[in-house]
Amino acid sequence: MASLLLFQRLKKFWQCLFSSTSISVLKPPIKILVTGAAGQIGYAILPMIARGQMFGPDQPVIIHMLDISPASEALEGVKMELIDSALPLLRGVVATTDVVEACKGVNFAVMLAGFPRKEGMERKDVMSKNVAIYKAQASALEQHAAPNCKILVVANPANTNALILKEFAPSIPAKNITCLTxxxxxxxxxxxxxxxxxxxxxxxxxxxxxxxxxxxxxxxxxxxxxxxxxxxxxxxxxxxxxxxxxxxxxxxxxxxxxxxxxxxxxxxxxxxxxxxxxxxxxxxxxxxxxxxxxxxxxxxxxxxxxxxxxxxxxxxxxxxxxxxxxxxxxxxxxxxxxxxxxxxxxxxxxxxxxxx
Missing domain, CATH: 3.90.110.10 (Lactate dehydrogenase/glycoside hydrolase, family 4, C-terminal)
Structure with a gap:
């Protein structure tokens, strides 16, 4: 009876030791770009990504955060908070206003950045601003993202922003670009x-x-x-x-x-x-x-x-x-x-x- 009890305890020990949580460190980290990272959605989504809600509890991540120059100080503050959260899956954070640096080697991109319609603006004015944003970001992803990078466009007009991104990143397959509904x-x-x-x-x-x-x-x-x-x-x-x-x-x-x-x-x-x-x-x-x-x-x-x-x-x-x-x-x-x-x-x- 004592031998059986010892065996059961040893079995439980080894099961715990080799659980999915323990072996998750063996999975290579992936790089995720989040644009507009200092904004409200960025502030909400970044800890979700770092806790495994996007890619699973066994997937380490390196987060690349991109925002415009006026938001650089806020972006640095978000980086500090991510580091201070002591998240086991988070293997690195890049905070930058340089689109080329942000896109280097990323496996996935979540595009939150966009120009919102403001009072007195015509629809074409808003579209023109977003076309310029997505043209520049598409070119950077085209040249610097990892092969088979997958992209989710969130910023409105999401469907049309995704279309502009596709037009200016021709080497990225259309099936790898989606928008949020x-x-x-x-x-x-x-x-x-x-x-x-x-x-x-x-x-x-x-x-x-x-x-x-x-x-x-x-x-x-x-x-x-x-x-x-x-x-x-x-x-x-x-x-x-x-x-x-x-x-x-x-x-x-x-x-x-x-x-x-x-x-x-x-x-x-x-x-x-x-x-x-x-x-x-x-x-x-x-x-x-x-x-x-x-x-x-x-x-x-x-x-x-x-x-x-x-x-x-x-x-x-x-x-x-x-x-x-x-x-x-x-x-x-x-x-x-x-x-x-x-x-x-x-x-x-x-x-x-x-x-x-």
Whole structure:
């Protein structure tokens, strides 16, 4: 009996010694660029990345932080805070205002930097500023990032910023550039969760079609809810088409504006969390039977014009995304999908006019 007890204790000791936490140091660190790192989303997302919420608890990271010169002092303060947080996965921090230094050898890039629309500015003025920003950053990534670098564009207009980045980084495959609509996807899940009084983890397969703007189309037609009796259609459980075609859509579309009104600042924590969700699923894979929404380069699927960054339902495996095919699209959905596509065509034309 004593020998058996000793054996069990030794077994438990070796299991603890060689647990995933212990061997995580053997995994080589990866380099992640975060632009606009001294901003509100940057301040929220950086500790999330360093704690493993983006790439997993066994992946050490070296963070490259980039911001503009006027934010250099704040950027240095963020660096000090990251160091002071004593995060085991954090293997280094680069804080710089030099885009070339920031892009050197990065494996992943999270693009938070963008020029916000200010009072009195025309739409073309904002687009012109962002075209200049993304043209410069694309060129630096093209020349200095690691091979097969994967990029997530968060700054608005996210879809069109991603398009400009693609145009000026031609050696980076279009499939390696995405934009964030996961925040809208998460908001849609949350609305169904609250409506049905179920845990948000029991709701899946909503879709955000189109642009990350007020024309986006949150689609619950294919959403699934896990109940004690198995998986059920969210549409059938809600049993209220008027709500699904009205308040549900408008609430998700206008959620960002509602947060600004309440908080007097734009979404930061939820945007940072969504960006982590987006990258984690892209790199580590989506669960079996689950899809997520990502802004990706259209190849003409579902009749959406090729050459736009458009949000589709996708599944991910081994660092690659794939558009979910064969979903039924009714007339109501088709009209919504085409309307947001048309806005993206207009944005594309406006962006290209700023290049001349």
């Amino acid at each position: 996961r925040l809208d996807h998460n908001r849609a899940l949350a609305q169904l969760s609250e409506r049905l009084h179920v845990h948000i983890g029991d709701v899946k397969n909503v879709i955000i079609w189109g642009n990350h703007s007020s024309t986006q189309y949150p689609d619950a037609n294919h959403a699934i809810v896990t109940t004690k009796d198995g998986e059920k259609s969210a549409k059938e459980l809600v049993a209220n088409d008027a709500w699904l075609k009205g308040e549900f859509i408008s609430t998700v579309q206008q959620r960002g504006a509602a947060i600004i009104k309440a908080r007097k600042l734009s979404s930061s924590l939820s945007a940072a969390s969504a960006a982590c969700d987006h990258m984690r699923d892209w790199i580590l894979g989506t669960p079996e039977g689950t899809w997520v929404s990502m802004g990706v380069y259209s190849d003409g699927a579902y009749g959406i014009p090729a050459g736009l960054f458009y949000s589709f339902p996708v599944t991910c495996d081994k660092g690659e995304w794939r558009t979910v095919q064969g979903l039924t699209v009714d007339e109501f959905s088709r009209a919504k999908m085409e309307a947001t596509a048309q806005e993206l065509v207009e944005e594309k034309n406006l962006a290209y006019s700023c290049l001349n």
